[in-house]
Amino acid sequence: MTTRKVDVAIIGAGTAGMGAYREVIKVTDSVVLIEGGEYGTTCARVGCMPSKLLIAAAEAAHFGQHTSEFGVSYEKPKIDGKVVMARIKSERDRFVGFVEEAIDGWKEEHRIRAYAKFKDPHTLELSDGTYVEAKRIVIATGSSTFVPPPFKAFGDRLIVNDDVFDWEDLPESVVVFGAGVIGLELGQSLARLGVRTSLFGRDYLVGPVSDDIIKQSAREIFEDEFDFHPHGEVTRMENIGDGVEIDYLENGEAKTVQYEYALIATGRRPNVDQLGLENLSIELDDRGVPKYVLATGQTSIGHIFIAGDAGNYIPLLHEAADEGRTSGYNAARYPDIRAFSKSSPIAVMFSDPQIMMVGESFKKLTDRDASFAIGTVDFKGQGRSRVMLKNKGILRVYGEHGTGRFLGAEMIGPAAEHIAHLLAWAHQSRLTVSEMLDRPFYHPVIEEGVRTALRNLNVELNMGPKMPARCMDCGVGA
Template identity: 50%
Template sequence: MNTIHTDVAIIGAGSAGLSAYRAAKAAGATALLIEGGAHGTTCARVGCMPSKLLIAAADAAHHARHGDAFGVHVDGAVRIDGHAVMARVKRERDRFVGFVVEGVDALPAEDKLTGYARFIDDRWLMVGEHTKVHAKAVVIATGSSPVMPATYRALGDRAVINDDVFSWDDLPKRVAVVGAGVIGLELGQALARLGVRVTVLGARGRVGPLTDPAIRAYAERTFSEAFRFEPRANVQAAVREGDEVRLRYVSDTGEVLEDTFDYVLVAAGRKPNIGGLGLRDTSLELDADGMPVYDAQTLQAGTHPVFVAGDANGVLPLLHEAADEGRAAGANAARVARDEQAEPLERRAPLAIAFTDPGIAMVGARHADLAPGSFVTGEVSFEDQGRSRVMLRNRGLMHVYAERATGRFIGAEWIGPDAEHIAHLLAWALQMKLTVADMLRMPFYHPVVEEGLRTALRDAALELA
């Protein structure tokens, strides 16, 4: 049995874990990065990057089919080579993963340990069956995993998660997507554009992360034109029949429907990877789900020398948030290792994007969290917005929210063209605490899609006046 002593032990070498390691080292602490699985981060291996590769292929197919309106004609049918699509997805995915692995390989050998870690007590870890680690502070950065309800687990390999999609050698003919969140909508639309017959089954009317009723209704209508979309479906049965799955569900209208698919892609959310950590062998306070109770500002579990960062805490499962939390947790773990107090994390402006077409974005406060009467709403439709119409991408509706008392911009929800880029402008404006008047003094070039944002801001200014 080997024994290692370190200032900071980081469990998990994903986006949060790597950031925590670098921050702890930068703070002058000794640090040990522990990983039991494959290196490469969720983003590079099964998340952000492979999904965007699939979406890029889907966009190419969509544009090839829709040139007629511009007078650009493709003679004959557009042919999708599923093998070639998936070969590029996997080839480029492996390239991105390789960059991350190279970075880990470059770290000093004495700072890395392979094996699954579990707590013996607050400061002692057992890694595999071969090494004990004593740390003055521990960062839990174990990430998260897709949820697979028992109903679908019984389907065996006919029920897949997003991780499995990127291992396909070819595209299937029929896929049911269970879950209308960001992952379900992105992959559902991409597969539909690549010629797969797709049905997306949501629950409780969810359409991505949207909470504004008008924006959500617009998005529902838009996606219903792209694939079979049942945002309020109640799945009653899922039965495997050979290499097919037969689903029975009740639609929003109360109609009982049945259909057969090659796969069921389950996108029903994610859960933190904390089950194998042995947290009940520590003195940490745990909630009903076995999650350490921690301070969202410092990421510290009570007064214990344990920090929880990234997807493992289940709060904001986004790469940039995981990296920020990892840096804060690593720096705070180094402070606690020196018997100093942890410091609060300075969070950036909330920002969420779904890479659908049209895109979905949310910045700042959600509509659902705003107190009635405390804010005004500015609106713009992109259907007649100049540049959007020029490109025939004129589908979308945006709401911007401004604080009634101060005129300060506080949030926005929308679906529309170039949402991913406009979202960054609004996130910067929010973080700088700009008012609507301040934003309208900024330059807007012509003709650009951002002029639609200016229309919404002008509408908000009228409401404030």
């Protein structure tokens, strides 16, 4: 039996694991980064980047069909699915290559290609038959797509989002299950690229949105564009050899439809079930994931840390990177550890219109019985948005009674990815709504809609004068 002894062992070479490694090597050269799968991170290989490439192609196809109001017309776009997928895979491989290049540049003795599981709190048994004995360990094993058992009825015609980015060509039809971020982004994009697409969600949810007003607006927008069922009542699912067939109810009427594939986008689960956690006296949550302190990454076993999607907090790249740095910093220095403050929450969904959430969501505020007011702007009348024919959606901003502090926001609408950053910085700076209104707003820009919402919020907080519904400075209704 070969045993290697190190100060720190990191399980997983994704975004969190790489972040942890960069912190550890600042302190000690006695470290190993253990990865059994492919290098490349979830984001680069099957997540953020390839999905945005698909979205970009879909937006190009969509725009050319919706310009008549400008007095500009195009012929119906010719969509070459093979070219679409070739670009996605080529650019995806380029992004993955950057990650592989970075890891390949690290010391060879720091890298081990094998799967690891705990034999005891300090010992990892590797799939190559060797062992690693580590003083401190970081779990950064990421997450995987979860397919609920009923969907197994689709057999070999069942796909997950990972599979989409290996297609050689676009299919004729796809049924998508799950109206979360992945399902909505992929479903809308495929529909815009000429794929006959139906999307079935549940409980009328739309992405991560918790504010009922935003949810209602989002449902109306997506239902108007493609075959979206926010609370789909599917009664039968079956593999029919060269495709799938489903039965569902629509307004009480039974319907039967066939598709080439069933894309399951119902969520992801932390990759912790093969880690041998049963060999540790570690505290787990109700999903079998180690409990940990978010500010330190520390689990109930002091020298074991966890980061990224494996910890099941917020499965976003920037969160994984932050948590990786935190766990790596503390694993390198244990037992001297430091608590890090978290950045303000920020999430963006790249649908069209985009969806964003910043700070505390409507649900979090109501769950903690916060005393807050709401300011709203409907982009239907917002000046710059109307100019560009991007005037769909609503922004809702939340402020604290008494202090006037900005608490958070939810939105579906134009330029949400940029407005999210603006509001996240304000939230992290703990600005009041009045202080935010003291900042400059250029004219004419979509951000003037943010000012309108903040003005409305200040009125509701009894901290500002009521503004006219229409004004010359900010556009009609802005």
